Amino acid sequence: ETKKLIHYVKFRKTNLIEKGKEDDLDRLKKTINSIDDINIKCEYREVFQIFSRGYFDVEDERNLMYILKRLKAIELKKTKDTEVVGTIMDILVKIRIMLERIFIVLNRYDENVIPVKFVVNQYDQAEVQCRANFRYLVDREIIDKDLVIDKFNLLIYSLACNEGAHAKMVRSKYLPTRFTAQAFVLMLFDVLLWADGLMTGND
Numbered sequence: 001e002t003k004k005l006i007h008y009v010k011f012r013k014t015n016l017i018e019k020g021k022e023d024d025l026d027r028l029k030k031t032i033n034s035i036d037d038i039n040i041k042c043e044y045r046e047v048f049q050i051f052s053r054g055y056f057d058v059e060d061e062r063n064l065m066y067i068l069k070r071l072k073a074i075e076l077k078k079t080k081d082t083e084v085v086g087t088i089m090d091i092l093v094k095i096r097i098m099l100e101r102i103f104i105v106l107n108r109y110d111e112n113v114i115p116v117k118f119v120v121n122q123y124d125q126a127e128v129q130c131r132a133n134f135r136y137l138v139d140r141e142i143i144d145k146d147l148v149i150d151k152f153n154l155l156i157y158s159l160a161c162n163e164g165a166h167a168k169m170v171r172s173k174y175l176p177t178r179f180t181a182q183a184f185v186l187m188l189f190d191v192l193l194w195a196d197g198l199m200t201g202n203d
Contacts, residue, residue, distance in 0.1 A: 040068050047189050050196045055105050060098070067094045071185060074178050084178065091181045092160040095188050099156050100128040102195050109199050113142060130157045142198070149194045152187040160184065 041048045051061040070091050074084045104126065107114040114133055121127040134153050136142075143149045159176070 036069065037065060040065060040072075044068070044189070047192055050192055053196070053200065055109060055196070055199050056101070060101050060105075063094055063098055063101075067091055067098070067185060067188075070094075071178070071181055074181075077178075085175055088176050088178065088181045092176070092184065095156060095184050096160040098188055099130070099153070099160070099191065102191060103128050103130070103133050106195055106198065113137075113198065143194075149191060152191055156184060156187055156191070 047064070048061070050056065051058075051064075070087055074087050077084050103114050104119050107116055107119045115136065118129045118132045118136065119126065130153070134150065134157070137153075138145045138150060143153075159180075
């Protein structure tokens with residue numbers, strides 16, 4: 001439906017927006033964006049249902065939507081294009097933010113799951129200690145060592161969370177591709193579903 005609407009806008013013979021009614025164009029743009037959002041939410045319904053439960057903030061849902069739209073934007077582009085590489089780096093940074101937010105939300109839900117000392121520093125500022133959280137979850141047997149969630153956490157952290165990861169990847173002999181980004185988005189989905197199951201009692 002989105003493609004049909006865009007095609008209609010681009011190729012109709014008469015002016016779509018009359019002079020002096022530019023507000024109509026803004027409304028059309030918002031409508032197109034809204035349709036994109038609906039299509040993405042339908043495609044990943046199980047994941048987006050998580051945000052209806054009130055544990056995560058509205059901004060978290062927006063961040064995930066941003067990741068998926070950015071990923072979609074590079075689907076048909078050449079992997080080695082500078083723009084594509086930049087987009088992939090941006091996606092990985094946003095995935096890192098989402099991973100940190102998961103730990104913050106779990107702490108907000110139950111300090112026995114994620115202690116406050118692992119998400120807040122001595123100055124009472126948000127500062128997520130990813131590796132400490134990983135160890136704690138394994139030590140408390142909240143997750144299984146070396147299995148799905150433990151491995152996915154570590155993989156996301158290793159590529160997307162390390163300080164200076166951007167510079168390291170620029171010098172890499174093999175740059176991450178859109179397939180790398182897709183893989184990490186899917187891993188993030190599993191971590192989100194795991195966290196949701198923990199908070200809703202369906203883990």
